[in-house]
Amino acid sequence: MNRVPITLLLLTTWLAVFGQTQFPTLFGDLGMPLDIRPALIVYAALTHGLPTVLGIALVSSLGTDALSANPIGVSLVPSFVLGLVLNLRRHLLLREQGYAQMWLGLSGGIAVPLMTWGLLLMDDRHAPIGFGVLFRILLIGFLNAAACPALFVVFDGLRDVFDYKPIPEMGFRKDREIKRGRT
């Protein structure tokens, strides 16, 4: 398989983590970052192998934790668990259907921040507790529900462009030619 789509996926994840720290005026009033990491994990889990899922989880989680006040590594397990579960069960999922991608994006977008928040509450860092946090996690879920089908369209298109094409077989085969008459 061509490495370009995987490289582009990792690059997008790196840019997505950076994008979360920007755009304060767009989502600042709601206190919600532009977090599409769960949608990227969902896409990677449904279309690539486990090493790619682990790579995306590592880049997105360590990047986010390093740029935030999170203890470093705290969001790695939730991201990887989501990717692992989807990857192992992907033969049961209607991954090519747009509505399935949307529901998976919504579920992932809620599950990853919720699990990370749960882990933080077990820590002694005094993460805030309140409906405000749950409300924002729900918004992140909706954001990922919208982002997931879009990622499928974009990256499937890129895969079509960069993947090696199968050699087209000709209808006419010379070795099967029936030769008539005497030579």
Added chain:
Amino acid sequence: MLLNLPPVAAGRLRVAVSSLFLPLFGLAGSSQSIIDRAAYASLTRNTLIGEIERLRQTNQQLQLADMQGRAALDENVRLRSLLGWQPQARWTLKAARVVGRDPTTWWRTITLDFGERHGARVGQPVLTSDGLVGRIREVYPMTSQVVLVGDNECGVSTVIRETRDQGLIQATAADPIGEGVVLLRTLQHSPGILAGHSVVTSGLGGVFPPGIPVGQVLDTRPAEGGLYTEARVRLAARFNRLEEVWILTRQQP
């Protein structure tokens, strides 16, 4: 926590990973300055002349206020020495640019392009011309992380300017769209606090110098069966629009 790294190793890993994003932060800063320059270039000559005139007037007013302030400061120093009090620490201002916000939804931090190499130290107060922003939480070689007022890690000892009631600013996570609103709990029941009263830093605790504007009281209510008064405070600094901030550096007297 989960990787169970010792603090030093975790700190190094954090610096190493965050340094991978430094080119992007630099690129974003350069793009912003190009956009700003383009915006200035598009201004007409008359607008620029008007702006220069306005700045000249403001500058004269500020110079006058500075002269009065210096005279008052000198008088304060003389009186303190006459009374035998400790001289107050002086503060200087250093400018920094906000290059990023916290990518999570539960912490309230920002990243500045002001690191250890520029003189950043943990605990230094950060403010804008509107009011208090927070304090430096972690320092990296080229950047630093500031924890904002309203985060659990940034408690601020404050005083109501009008009534001199003291209190502590606390985070409120229950409000879904309440990033600019924090909770002030007074040390005792204070029925005299009214909406619109100004909240400033008290100077207790030694982290923030006294008198920095924090915000204005929105409303009050008795708490803990009337033992305390809780007030919702709208912060003076607009965190969603932060672009440039000032870092207060303590000068040794």
